[in-house]
Amino acid sequence: xxxxxxxxxxxxxxWFARFFVERGEAVYILDxxxxxxxxxxELGAAVVDRQKLSDADVVLISVPIDVAPSVIKDTAxxxxxGALLMDITSIKxxxxxxxxxxxxxxxxxxxxxxxxxxxxxxxxxxxxVIFVPVRSGRLxxxxxxxxxxxxxxxxxxxxxxHDRLMAVVQGLTHFVYITFGQTLRALGFDIEGSRRYMSPIxxxxxxxxxxxxxxxxxxxxxxxxxxDLGKIHETFINEACRLSEIVKEGDIERFVEExxxxxxxxGDTSRSMAASDRLVNFKVKEDD
Amino acid sequence: xxxxxxxxxxxxxxWFARFFVERGEAVYILDxxxxxxxxxxELGAAVVDRQKLSDADVVLISVPIDVAPSVIKDTAxxxxxGALLMDITSIKxxxxxxxxxxxxxxxxxxxxxxxxxxxxxxxxxxxxVIFVPVRSGRLxxxxxxxxxxxxxxxxxxxxxxHDRLMAVVQGLTHFVYITFGQTLRALGFDIEGSRRYMSPIxxxxxxxxxxxxxxxxxxxxxxxxxxDLGKIHETFINEACRLSEIVKEGDIERFVEExxxxxxxxGDTSRSMAASDRLVNFKVKEDD
Numbered sequence: 001x002x003x004x005x006x007x008x009x010x011x012x013x014x015w016f017a018r019f020f021v022e023r024g025e026a027v028y029i030l031d032x033x034x035x036x037x038x039x040x041x042e043l044g045a046a047v048v049d050r051q052k053l054s055d056a057d058v059v060l061i062s063v064p065i066d067v068a069p070s071v072i073k074d075t076a077x078x079x080x081x082g083a084l085l086m087d088i089t090s091i092k093x094x095x096x097x098x099x100x101x102x103x104x105x106x107x108x109x110x111x112x113x114x115x116x117x118x119x120x121x122x123x124x125x126x127x128x129v130i131f132v133p134v135r136s137g138r139l140x141x142x143x144x145x146x147x148x149x150x151x152x153x154x155x156x157x158x159x160x161x162h163d164r165l166m167a168v169v170q171g172l173t174h175f176v177y178i179t180f181g182q183t184l185r186a187l188g189f190d191i192e193g194s195r196r197y198m199s200p201i202x203x204x205x206x207x208x209x210x211x212x213x214x215x216x217x218x219x220x221x222x223x224x225x226x227x228d229l230g231k232i233h234e235t236f237i238n239e240a241c242r243l244s245e246i247v248k249e250g251d252i253e254r255f256v257e258e259x260x261x262x263x264x265x266x267g268d269t270s271r272s273m274a275a276s277d278r279l280v281n282f283k284v285k286e287d288d
Numbered sequence: 289x290x291x292x293x294x295x296x297x298x299x300x301x302x303w304f305a306r307f308f309v310e311r312g313e314a315v316y317i318l319d320x321x322x323x324x325x326x327x328x329x330e331l332g333a334a335v336v337d338r339q340k341l342s343d344a345d346v347v348l349i350s351v352p353i354d355v356a357p358s359v360i361k362d363t364a365x366x367x368x369x370g371a372l373l374m375d376i377t378s379i380k381x382x383x384x385x386x387x388x389x390x391x392x393x394x395x396x397x398x399x400x401x402x403x404x405x406x407x408x409x410x411x412x413x414x415x416x417v418i419f420v421p422v423r424s425g426r427l428x429x430x431x432x433x434x435x436x437x438x439x440x441x442x443x444x445x446x447x448x449x450h451d452r453l454m455a456v457v458q459g460l461t462h463f464v465y466i467t468f469g470q471t472l473r474a475l476g477f478d479i480e481g482s483r484r485y486m487s488p489i490x491x492x493x494x495x496x497x498x499x500x501x502x503x504x505x506x507x508x509x510x511x512x513x514x515x516d517l518g519k520i521h522e523t524f525i526n527e528a529c530r531l532s533e534i535v536k537e538g539d540i541e542r543f544v545e546e547x548x549x550x551x552x553x554x555g556d557t558s559r560s561m562a563a564s565d566r567l568v569n570f571k572v573k574e575d576d
Binding site for chain 2: 066116117120121122125126127128130153155157165166168169170172173174175176177178179180181182183184185186187189191192194196197198199200201202204205206207208209210211212213214215217218220221222224225229230231232233234235236237238239240241242243244247248250252255256258259260261262263265266267268269270271272273275276277278279280281282283284285286
């Protein structure tokens with residue numbers, strides 16, 4: 001199979017280039033960045049120019065969210081008949097809309113994919129990959145089989161459903177970790193110094209705060225701005241204010257009732273207790 | 289050594305009863321709850337009444353934060369000369385103040401300890417225990433040695449310093465996890481259904497949200513109410529509002545600058561990246 005990755009020198013582009021090279025496919029990289037050639041060589045892929053787009057069987061768009069729709073729009077017209085156009089953007093509404101328009105009246109397959117993992121993930125095994133099919137066919141099926149054979153857990157969804165769900169799963173989670181980091185800065189809190197006094201749950205919280213701060217801030221910003229987060233931010237801030245008020249009033253009975261209500265809504269908290277115990281025990285034992 | 293645990297039938301009381309029994313010490317439990325006797329038998333300890341307080345070498349107070357100061361006050365006068373009075377309350381200012389007054393003019397040792405772990409922790413090995421000495425002596429030293437031999441990491445601090453630090457380490461961390469849980473409830477979000485689409489960082493976030501909701505809500509409430517959290521809650525809420533505003537305005541450059549500033553304040557984020565990768569990989573591999 002000839003697979004061309006637009007943005008293949010980026011972190012996730014490289015991840016997928018390596019993935020397909022390891023499976024014996026011919027991988028081509030189209031990327032304007034100056035070090036594309038050396039990156040491609042290291043990966044066992046070849047750097048190509050736009051002309052190669054019309055030869056590829058699969059064209060995978062791996063570019064930032066804000067440019068993905070226009071890259072999809074510009075790419076589709078030059079693809080050969082029967083080719084698959086796919087993207088791996090973290091949000092789905094705008095790229096799926098762009099893909100739907102771009103392949104209209106053309107003999108192309110369209111598949112919008114969201115791999116729920118980042119570039120530091122070693123393998124696809126057990127990772128969740130969300131598939132939003134736009135127009136399926138033989139090549140979409142081949143991608144699905146390839147991902148399944150690599151151990152991926154695949155879920156099919158609609159773009160709207162995906163974005164609504166990700167507004168909480170990604171949007172709220174990132175928002176909370178980033179806000180925690182902003183708060184530590186605003187308080188001038190000595191994070192390094194606090195390491196000696198860490199409780200495991202604080203330690204794991206700060207591991208993830210640091211993780212989010214370490215990675216591409218533009219990607220996090222674009223995810224926040226492209227998911228419909230208004231209501232979710234508002235709800236989170238309201239709940240923080242409400243809880244803080246209860247604490248200020250010293251109303252312990254009310255505090256207990258609120259937690260019990262959240263516990264009932266949460267569902268099986270004993271499972272979370274066991275899962276978090278395993279994480280804590282792993283953390284305690286790992287530097288033995 | 290004769291060790292008497294006031295509140296020894298509670299979760300942490302049992303933990304320390306077991307700890308000392310395993311080390312061959314004579315452990316006595318003073319606890320009003322009706323099932324104290326069967327709990328004590330199972331632990332290899334003996335249930336006693338208040339009279340026994342005057343025999344014990346070490347009296348360990350393991351009661352809720354809100355009653356700890358009065359229990360300390362009522363206990364000290366009946367202890368024998370040279371005994372050690374200690375508590376394991378999660379906050380330190382009020383029990384230390386109470387202990388200081390209670391042992392004044394008496395020949396008693398005083399030690400206020402905060403074990404930074406919960407009752408589901410298997411061993412003391414590698415766990416942090418904070419020591420706030422009130423009046424040290426031979427028995428305080430014996431406790432320290434016993435904890436060290438069990439592998440504890442011991443840190444000495446003043447009560448004020450402890451409570452200021454814990455306002456962030458415990459207070460803010462719990463506050464954030466609880467607020468996340470309240471938000472999921474307010475949104476009516478289907479947590480069980482979201483498990484199929486979890487990213488690892490959301491999965492670990494929800495593991496800890498569920499953990500906090502699963503445990504004693506009164507303890508979390510008392511920690512919130514006894515640490516000086518006003519300014520910290522306010523800062524967190526302000527930062528959430530500020531970040532949400534930047535997202536609403538779609539100001540990606542500002543968003544990036546804010547994250548970069550928090551990254552600089554955070555310090556070594558690559559260490560957090562590596563630590564969180566290990567947690568994620570553990571989670572992915574654990575049900576192999």
